Amino acid sequence: MKAKRIHRIAAITKVLVENPFKTINLNFFADALNCAKSSISEDITIIRETFKKFNMGDIETISGASGGVMYKSLVDLKETCSILQNLAKRLSRPERILPGGFIFMTDILFSPDLASKIGKIFATRFHTANPDFVVTVETKGIPLALMTANYLNLPLVTIRRNSRVTEGTSVSINYVSGSTKKIQTMSLAKRSLPQGARVVFIDDFLKAGGTIKGMTELMDEFEAKVVGVGVLISTKHPQKKLVEEYTSLLVLNEIDEFSGIIDIAPVELI
Amino acid sequence: MKAKRIHRIAAITKVLVENPFKTINLNFFADALNCAKSSISEDITIIRETFKKFNMGDIETISGASGGVMYKSLVDLKETCSILQNLAKRLSRPERILPGGFIFMTDILFSPDLASKIGKIFATRFHTANPDFVVTVETKGIPLALMTANYLNLPLVTIRRNSRVTEGTSVSINYVSGSTKKIQTMSLAKRSLPQGARVVFIDDFLKAGGTIKGMTELMDEFEAKVVGVGVLISTKHPQKKLVEEYTSLLVLNEIDEFSGIIDIAPVELI
Numbered sequence: 377m378k379a380k381r382i383h384r385i386a387a388i389t390k391v392l393v394e395n396p397f398k399t400i401n402l403n404f405f406a407d408a409l410n411c412a413k414s415s416i417s418e419d420i421t422i423i424r425e426t427f428k429k430f431n432m433g434d435i436e437t438i439s440g441a442s443g444g445v446m447y448k449s450l451v452d453l454k455e456t457c458s459i460l461q462n463l464a465k466r467l468s469r470p471e472r473i474l475p476g477g478f479i480f481m482t483d484i485l486f487s488p489d490l491a492s493k494i495g496k497i498f499a500t501r502f503h504t505a506n507p508d509f510v511v512t513v514e515t516k517g518i519p520l521a522l523m524t525a526n527y528l529n530l531p532l533v534t535i536r537r538n539s540r541v542t543e544g545t546s547v548s549i550n551y552v553s554g555s556t557k558k559i560q561t562m563s564l565a566k567r568s569l570p571q572g573a574r575v576v577f578i579d580d581f582l583k584a585g586g587t588i589k590g591m592t593e594l595m596d597e598f599e600a601k602v603v604g605v606g607v608l609i610s611t612k613h614p615q616k617k618l619v620e621e622y623t624s625l626l627v628l629n630e631i632d633e634f635s636g637i638i639d640i641a642p643v644e645l646i
Numbered sequence: 647m648k649a650k651r652i653h654r655i656a657a658i659t660k661v662l663v664e665n666p667f668k669t670i671n672l673n674f675f676a677d678a679l680n681c682a683k684s685s686i687s688e689d690i691t692i693i694r695e696t697f698k699k700f701n702m703g704d705i706e707t708i709s710g711a712s713g714g715v716m717y718k719s720l721v722d723l724k725e726t727c728s729i730l731q732n733l734a735k736r737l738s739r740p741e742r743i744l745p746g747g748f749i750f751m752t753d754i755l756f757s758p759d760l761a762s763k764i765g766k767i768f769a770t771r772f773h774t775a776n777p778d779f780v781v782t783v784e785t786k787g788i789p790l791a792l793m794t795a796n797y798l799n800l801p802l803v804t805i806r807r808n809s810r811v812t813e814g815t816s817v818s819i820n821y822v823s824g825s826t827k828k829i830q831t832m833s834l835a836k837r838s839l840p841q842g843a844r845v846v847f848i849d850d851f852l853k854a855g856g857t858i859k860g861m862t863e864l865m866d867e868f869e870a871k872v873v874g875v876g877v878l879i880s881t882k883h884p885q886k887k888l889v890e891e892y893t894s895l896l897v898l899n900e901i902d903e904f905s906g907i908i909d910i911a912p913v914e915l916i
Contacts, residue, residue, distance in 0.1 A: 379696075379699075381652070382651070382652060382655055382692055383692065383695065383696040383699065385652055385655050385656050385659075386655050386656075386659045386692065386693045386696040386697070387696050387700050387702065389655075389656045389659040389660055389663070390659055390663050390697070390702055393659070393660050393663045393664060394663060408700070422652055422653065422656065423656045425653065426649075426653040426656040426657050427656070427660070429649075429653065430657050430678070432657065432660055474812065474813070474814040475814070478812040478814075479812075480812075480813060480814055480835070480837060482804070482813055482835060482838060483801065483837075483838065486792070486801065486802040486803065486804055487801055487802070488792055488793075488795045488796035488799075488800075488801070488802060489796075489799075491792065492796065514784065514785045515784045515785055515788070515804070515806070518785070518788045518789070518792075519788070519792050519802070522756070522758055522761065522788075522789050522792060522793075523758075523792075525758045526758035526759075526762065529758075529759075530758075531753065531756065531757055531758070532756040532757070532758060532789070533756065534752070534756055534785070536785070542744065542748040542749075542750075543744070543750060543752055544744040544745070544748075544750055565750070565752060567750060567753075568752060568753065
């Protein structure tokens with residue numbers, strides 16, 4: 377049975393939104409909806425116009441034999457600022473201060489809704505670097521990294537704190553934590569990442585940068601190229617980090633355990 | 647500017663698909679799209695018909711003051727079977743066998759695409775149990791659990807293998823691994839889960855059931871009610887598990903390290 381335009385628009389929109397950064401051939405829609413490719417093209421134009429009008433991301437047409445249509449789940453600057461301002465507000469509540477001057481933020485890091493929003497911001501930031509993989513280190517960075525990978529239509533590779541018996545041959549490195557100066561280990565199964573991949577590294581927190589430096593060294597062992605580093609929060613101190621280039625979304629200026637003040641703010645993004 | 651029906655359909659579909667199991671008030675759409683609520687109602691009817699026709703999930707209307715419309719990201723039996731058959735095929739490739747008779751499956755567990763599909767299957771399975779939280783134990787179950795939580799519009803709570811200094815007061819329990827008989831620890835920050843919550847537990851692998859038993863004991867400390875247990879893979883042996891009720895999607899019958907055969911198959915779902 378032939379589907380009417382109004383139904384096709386709903387069906388195509390759903391498939392596109394559920395498959396960001398994935399090229400979908402117009403024949404797929406033509407077959408599923410039992411109509412001509414030219415009609416699908418017109419449907420796509422309508423959806424593109426709508427998304428443009430309401431700042432809902434871009435829809436790109438890729439021509440050629442392997443061509444089709446791709447939904448780019450991009451988020452504009454205005455929405456990004458609003459997400460980050462909200463997040464900074466939630467994170468700065470005094471009841472989040474833990475003994476030792478830490479912030480409780482596990483609930484936020486593991487919230488699918490927030491991880492999804494942050495993932496979209498990172499995807500917007502890094503899609504032009506043409507990464508092949510998103511990489512993170514267990515545990516708290518996983519949700520953000522997974523959602524970033526999801527929006528970029530890329531596989532996620534998770535570096536472990538210990539090599540596990542169930543992952544086969546792995547490469548391990550020792551690194552010195554930038555803030556605690558402790559020697560730590562990270563390892564990655566050999567078959568998790570092919571040689572020479574382009575990777576974007578996503579993590580929740582950057583203080584001195586020891587983890588990112590360790591990760592970069594581990595990536596060297598796989599001859600991988602780190603084409604982007606994104607962290608949700610970086611601390612103002614130490615100002616000199618072990619890593620030079622990174623994108624941080626929030627900056628933690630200060631935690632005052634005694635007065636109960638957490639000073640955290642969005643970074644100015646350009 | 648007023649949006650035409652065809653544009654409204656695209657915009658509303660996108661918002662619904664990106665917010666599964668979340669009640670969205672019709673006024674939100676009426677305001678954003680600058681049109682009457684009655685028109686939005688008609689749009690929703692069209693989208694509902696389309697989703698029904700193409701097995702794309704349900705759209706439910708909730709009446710009353712706090713009412714609105716909700717997209718239920720449900721997946722039907724046919725699609726579930728097709729996803730699980732594909733997955734079983736991928737997992738049974740001989741090159742996945744690791745020394746010691748393990749299967750390499752990290753790439754699959756951390757694939758956003760597959761985690762998303764599995765998450766949808768678990769959401770379909772457990773949404774009627776009215777859970778308040780999805781719970782998992784680090785590390786490999788996190789992507790499946792996060793995607794399940796995402797499709798159910800619920801927060802995710804991740805139990806740690808060790809208590810961390812950055813999470814404040816936590817409750818720890820010791821448990822005996824069902825297969826290795828080793829004593830292990832799991833812990834959860836006190837403020838991660840309110841007393842008396844209804845939880846669904848999601849994990850990647852179930853052998854003897856020690857982890858799930860431990861998790862159940864930990865949940866007792868929070869007076870939480872475990873209203874569902876979902877695992878991606880359970881092993882045929884031991885047949886007697888430490889946990890009685892669970893939903894497993896795949897059964898691992900046997901791994902023969904010498905002949906290179908992995909016998910894994912979808913469970914018959916009803």
